[in-house]
Structure formats: C-alpha cells, structure tokens
Amino acid sequence: MRVMEKFQGVYKIRDRLGTRNLVPGRSVYGETLKKIEGVEYRLWNPRRSKLAAALYKGLRTMPVKRDSRVLYLGAASGTTASHLSDIAGEGLVYCVEFSPRVFLKLLYLCKERENMVPLLCDASRPESYASLTEKCDVIYQDLAQPRQGEILLANARYYLRGKGYVMLMVKARSIDVRKSPRKIYSREAGRLKNAGFKVLELLELSPYERDHALILARKRSR
Ligand SMILES: C[S@@+](CC[C@H](N)C(=O)[O-])C[C@H]1O[C@@H](n2cnc3c(N)ncnc32)[C@H](O)[C@@H]1O
Structure with missing residues (x-):
C-alpha cells in the first residue's frame, strides 16, 4: 500500500x-x-x-511539526491531542482541560505518551498553569464556549513565541445562536487581526462538523 507524507508526520494512506x-x-x-x-x-x-x-477539507499549512511545543486548550480525553503527540515526537503537547471527569481519561493517556503533559486548569486563567514555564510554537484551542476568542488571546500573551501560530476551532453556536455562523467566523478572524495576527486560513468544517470553522493565524513579528 502506498503511503505519502502530506505534512511532516501526517500521512496519506490510500484516501485516508x-x-x-x-x-x-x-x-x-x-x-x-x-x-x-x-x-x-x-x-x-x-x-x-x-x-x-x-x-480533509484542504488545510494548506500544518504548523504542528516534529519537535513542536504545543499548548492545547480543551483537550478533553485526548482524541486530537494524541495525533498531535504522534506528530510532535520529541516535542511536547501541554493539554489543558478543566472537567475532572474527562481529565481522568486524559491522565491515563498521558501516562502512555511521554510527550503529553496534562494540566487540570481553567483555560481562562492562563496564569494558573504552574507547570508550563516555556513559550510554545502553536496554541490549539477547541473550547466550545462563548469567550473562545478572548481566552485564546490571553493564552497567547503568556505562552506564544514570536511568530508562533494559533489554531482556533470556532463553534459558532456556542458564541451566538442568533447570528449567522459566517458573521461569527469573520468577527473572530477580525479579533485576531486587531491583536496583531495575520490570518492565514479560515476553513469551514462541514460536512464533518456543522457550524464550525478553523481559523489559522500567525503572530506578526514586532
Ligand atoms: C469540544 S471538546 C474538545 C474536544 C477535543 N479538542 C478533541 O478534539 O479531542 C471541548 C473541551 O473543552 C473543555 N473546556 C471548556 N472550557 C474550558 C476551560 N475554560 N478550560 C479548560 N477546558 C475547557 C471541555 O470540558 C471539553 O472537554
């Protein structure tokens, strides 16, 4: 079977x-x-x-690579974080999750995967991550809650290195059920631009996830 490396650590295996x-x-x-x-x-x-x-929808830039330091906000039990852990290899994936129930499952996973660091913390209080003492290359956020954009920026101020990337999974319905999802995506993209980021990609995730989009942005150098 033919295997092709699509991005560092991400492989195309037939059509999967x-x-x-x-x-x-x-x-x-x-x-x-x-x-x-x-x-x-x-x-x-x-x-x-x-x-x-x-x-699958054609993301053109994949900022998580071998040896990357990733801060993952909203890791849940580690489904996506585990794939980032595969890609990062000798790097580290710091996994923030505040629900004790799912955190327990995450904890077991982190025992098996030495490059995953579990943090039972509230992502809206980045100053409380006692065991995170370095800057990260990428902040990945999937919190599904109304203050998604603000929380991401607060974490970026503390933990994103110069020219680092943010990957924001926007769940439109968690922000405002009355507004059109597209308006919400562009408002969140605008928030990142105003905070000194260059928006590289905005991808809607349908049909896999309804009313969700990924915004990929990079911090401008000062
Ligand atoms: C949609 S799920 C994440 C799924 C996960 N990203 C994946 O792909 O495997 C959102 C998670 O964010 C967590 N969460 C929401 N607000 C949070 C906060 N302020 N701090 C930490 N975790 C939070 C929830 O408990 C939930 O587990």
Missing part, C-alpha cells in the same frame, strides 16, 4: 489520513491501526477530530 503511532499496538479512541512495511499508523477520523476535518 493518519499519523505514525507513537505507542504501537494502542488505539486511543477506537481508531483503526494499520501496519504498513513495519510502521504502524493510526487513521485520523474527521468525524471525531476537527483538525482531521480541516485536513
């Missing part, structure tokens, strides 16, 4: 996408494992992970 399994033999959320020429891949399900949906 996958990452190389950092912990061979282990499936994280029931995803299919495929062994090809001695290498095990985890197929990345676009109905379970919004980042996979964005990749």
Whole structure:
C-alpha cells in the first residue's frame, strides 16, 4: 500500500489520513491501526477530530511539526491531542482541560505518551498553569464556549513565541445562536487581526462538523 507524507508526520494512506503511532499496538479512541512495511499508523477520523476535518477539507499549512511545543486548550480525553503527540515526537503537547471527569481519561493517556503533559486548569486563567514555564510554537484551542476568542488571546500573551501560530476551532453556536455562523467566523478572524495576527486560513468544517470553522493565524513579528 502506498503511503505519502502530506505534512511532516501526517500521512496519506490510500484516501485516508493518519499519523505514525507513537505507542504501537494502542488505539486511543477506537481508531483503526494499520501496519504498513513495519510502521504502524493510526487513521485520523474527521468525524471525531476537527483538525482531521480541516485536513480533509484542504488545510494548506500544518504548523504542528516534529519537535513542536504545543499548548492545547480543551483537550478533553485526548482524541486530537494524541495525533498531535504522534506528530510532535520529541516535542511536547501541554493539554489543558478543566472537567475532572474527562481529565481522568486524559491522565491515563498521558501516562502512555511521554510527550503529553496534562494540566487540570481553567483555560481562562492562563496564569494558573504552574507547570508550563516555556513559550510554545502553536496554541490549539477547541473550547466550545462563548469567550473562545478572548481566552485564546490571553493564552497567547503568556505562552506564544514570536511568530508562533494559533489554531482556533470556532463553534459558532456556542458564541451566538442568533447570528449567522459566517458573521461569527469573520468577527473572530477580525479579533485576531486587531491583536496583531495575520490570518492565514479560515476553513469551514462541514460536512464533518456543522457550524464550525478553523481559523489559522500567525503572530506578526514586532
Ligand atoms: C469540544 S471538546 C474538545 C474536544 C477535543 N479538542 C478533541 O478534539 O479531542 C471541548 C473541551 O473543552 C473543555 N473546556 C471548556 N472550557 C474550558 C476551560 N475554560 N478550560 C479548560 N477546558 C475547557 C471541555 O470540558 C471539553 O472537554
């Protein structure tokens, strides 16, 4: 079977996408494992992970690479974060989650994956992350709550390195059910521009996720 590296650490396997399994033999959320020429891949399900949906929809830039430092806000039990962990390899994925119930599952996953660091914290209080003492290359946020944009910027002020990237998963319905999702996406993109970011891509995630979009932006150098 032909495997092609689409982005660093992200592989095209026939018509599917996958990452190389950092912990061979282990499936994280029931995803299919495929062994090809001695290498095990985890197929990345676009109905379970919004980042996979964005990749299937044609995301052109993938800022998470080998050795990246990633701050992940809203990690839940680690579905998407585990694929970033596959990609980052020797890098680190700091996973912020505030729900104790899902955090427990995340904790077990982080025990198996040495490059995932669990933080039981509220993402709206970035100053409270005691074990995060370095700047990150990418902040990935999937919080599904009304103050998504503000929370992302507060975290970026503390933890994003110069020229770092943010990946914001906007859930329009969590912000305002009465407004058109497109208006909400452009308002969130505008918020990033006003805060000194260059918006690189805005991708709607339908049909995988209704009323969701990914905004990828990069901090301008000062
Ligand atoms: C849509 S789910 C994330 C799914 C996950 N990103 C994935 O793809 O595997 C949103 C998560 O954000 C968490 N969350 C919401 N607000 C938060 C906050 N202020 N601080 C930390 N976690 C938060 C929720 O508990 C929930 O687990």
